[in-house]
Amino acid sequence: MIESLQLLGHGFGIVLTFDNLLFCLIGALCGTLIGVLPGLGPVATISLLLPATFALEPVGAIIMLSGIYYGAQYGGSTTAILVNIPGESTSVVTAIDGYRMAQQGRAGEALAIAAIGSFIAGCIGTLTIAFAGPPLARVAQSFTSPDYFSLMVFGLVCAVVLANGSLFRAVAMIVLGLLFGMIGMDVNTGMPRLTGDFIELSDGVSFVAIALGLFGVAEVICNLEQDTTRAINSAKITNLMPSWAILRQASGAILRGTALGSLMGVLPGGGATMAAFSSYALEKKVSRTPSRFGRGAIEGVAAPESANNAAAQTSYIPLLTMGLPTSATMALMVGALTLHGIAPGPNVITRQPDLFWGLIASMFIGNLMLIIINLPMIGLWVRLLRLPYRFLFLLIVVVSSIGVYSVGNSVFDIYLMIGFGLLGYLLRKLDAEPAPMLMGFVLGPMLEENFRRSLITGRGDLSVFIQKPISLAFLILSVALLISVALPFIRKRREEVFQDE
Amino acid sequence: MRIKLVRGGVDFWSGLLLVAIAGAALWYIASLDIGTALDMGPGYFPLLIALILAGMGAVLLVRGLVVVGPPVAPMNARAAILILASFLAFALLLDRLGLVVAILAQTLIASFASRESVLWQSLVFGAALAAASTVLFVWLLGIPVDVLP
Structure with a gap:
């Protein structure tokens, strides 16, 4: 406990340099910007900016990219409240009561509570990483290859179970991602695999090309199919300082949302979106007057906004302690760390203390910056919302082209992105989510590596996975989870969570 | 009423897409050394993955032929x-x-x-x-x- 606080102090020492503060601010600003703008999510933005961080120190790069992710959680609520369109998928439920409040002339109140809730949740979520991270990493250090293999299987199963839509399709998407992850040189023999005689593929499919294709390009096409003009609530925003009565009314929801969000963030596949949905459902259940929900209840804004920000922070725990990404964004962070020569896993905390504690300290500072960026400067973001999509999408396509090119200064990566853009578009039309595919892609090589090592230690016998107690536990959990989802009772509940409102 | 061959468009076409990708992958994997479980070649794990994908694709494809499901959303x-x-x-x-x-x-x-x-x-x-x-x-x-x- 004391040691953690000391190390946290060390982390603040790292962040409080001009460069790192600047990267933190850039990340927070970019995050708010893309959070406010619908049609541009953190996954696409982080992959766009990833090439630009090559020149930076790893700590600065990760601080900036992380800022984008939690910054987007703040920005998303602004659009949800003022325009009734979620700026981010994590703010879908915020729009329900938030927009109603804006219509009643209480937009300032809703925005303020959303920002304050996010701030409190962000700080508590970050503290959770600081205290839960090191002990968890110590546990993970004792894991052997079979344990890791089963842990990843468990992670992927969780991701599937909590994903929206058909279970079978989600599993198929993961397998598809695993297959794309196999492309490139075989680590053990140096043989090129599945490269189809393209020398450019011998290092594997460019991570940025696949992420931008699936999330950037495909999303632009889907957005262009819909009507993109939006009506902005132009009423003047007042009352950005909420009264004590409102704060007291929202405080319970903020704390419950934070607790639930922190928990959901750690679960693979849980993530910020699920956290927001579940916390809204929870508030409705514990409220003495559930009928107020949907008509401008402040709890309906406070809880999901706190939950999504708490989850955005705690989703770093499995990543930094076990190397396990729990969402598409965290999968991108694995890619970012790898590109900077850091292998995500239980050794990050001990071998890269500057990165771990610096990142945590930057989250406190980033959250502080964000509440300033989002409250007094709200007018600026509202004006940005007026940027029509017919300009925004041109910006996205041009920056995507340059971004994917600059990773390896190769036009080939643009062709790859076109291919994955088409695939992503078709998959969306075919009701298949691209997020599990990206997770499969990132985990593929690690999964294979641990599978091979396990079978070597187990002398070619698959039973090695059930002989190790930790591995066995993860496998039993995975199977139990899959069976439970197939059971009609839970299946019905799961559909309810997604179809609520 | 006209009897349609494809009853669940989404299932059928996504199945077909997955089978096609798995098929292409298997065609490349055919030239790789597979090896054994104890001494895995470069093709061992990809083969495993591609076969699972082909199987899942086939299930979706057949389901699209047999079970009535949602059609594919209109494309622009x-x-x-x-x-x-x-x-x-x-x-x-x-x-x-x-x-x-x-x-x-x-x-x-x-x-x-x-x-x-x-x-x-x-x-x-x-x-x-x-x-x-x-x-x-x-x-x-x-x-x-x-x-x-």
Whole structure:
């Protein structure tokens, strides 16, 4: 406990340099910007900016990219409240009561509570990483290859179970991602695999090309199919300082949302979106007057906004302690760390203390910056919302082209992105989510590596996975989870969570 | 009533897509050394994955033929083709005519993908993007591309 606080102090020492503060601010600003703008999510933005961080120190790069992710959680609520369109998928439920409040002339109140809730949740979520991270990493250090293999299987199963839509399709998407992850040189023999005689593929499919294709390009096409003009609530925003009565009314929801969000963030596949949905459902259940929900209840804004920000922070725990990404964004962070020569896993905390504690300290500072960026400067973001999509999408396509090119200064990566853009578009039309595919892609090589090592230690016998107690536990959990989802009772509940409102 | 061969469009087509990708992968894997469980060759794990994918694709495909399910949502081929073509134009022109021409060509083609576009506005915006990209990406971040032909 004391040691953690000391190390946290060390982390603040790292962040409080001009460069790192600047990267933190850039990340927070970019995050708010893309959070406010619908049609541009953190996954696409982080992959766009990833090439630009090559020149930076790893700590600065990760601080900036992380800022984008939690910054987007703040920005998303602004659009949800003022325009009734979620700026981010994590703010879908915020729009329900938030927009109603804006219509009643209480937009300032809703925005303020959303920002304050996010701030409190962000700080508590970050503290959770600081205290839960090191002990968890110590546990993970004792894991052997079979344990890791089963842990990843468990992670992927969780991701599937909590994903929206058909279970079978989600599993198929993961397998598809695993297959794309196999492309490139075989680590053990140096043989090129599945490269189809393209020398450019011998290092594997460019991570940025696949992420931008699936999330950037495909999303632009889907957005262009819909009507993109939006009506902005132009009423003047007042009352950005909420009264004590409102704060007291929202405080319970903020704390419950934070607790639930922190928990959901750690679960693979849980993530910020699920956290927001579940916390809204929870508030409705514990409220003495559930009928107020949907008509401008402040709890309906406070809880999901706190939950999504708490989850955005705690989703770093499995990543930094076990190397396990729990969402598409965290999968991108694995890619970012790898590109900077850091292998995500239980050794990050001990071998890269500057990165771990610096990142945590930057989250406190980033959250502080964000509440300033989002409250007094709200007018600026509202004006940005007026940027029509017919300009925004041109910006996205041009920056995507340059971004994917600059990773390896190769036009080939643009062709790859076109291919994955088409695939992503078709998959969306075919009701298949691209997020599990990206997770499969990132985990593929690690999964294979641990599978091979396990079978070597187990002398070619698959039973090695059930002989190790930790591995066995993860496998039993995975199977139990899959069976439970197939059971009609839970299946019905799961559909309810997604179809609520 | 006419009896349709494909009853669940979404299932059928996604199954077909997965089977096709798995098939292509298997064709490449065929030339790799598979090895044994104790001494795995480069093809062992990919083969396993590709077979699982083919199996899952086949299940979806058959289900689309047998079980009535949702049809595929209508597609807007115009937006998809124009956006993808705009990237292609950028890729083809970048090495030959430089960044500015590539960006102008991309914004021109892409602007036709949106029904709300106003051509002259898109072109002005494209010119602004070209100028900003030159300053930011070439001068400040040092990406090695030619700016002009």
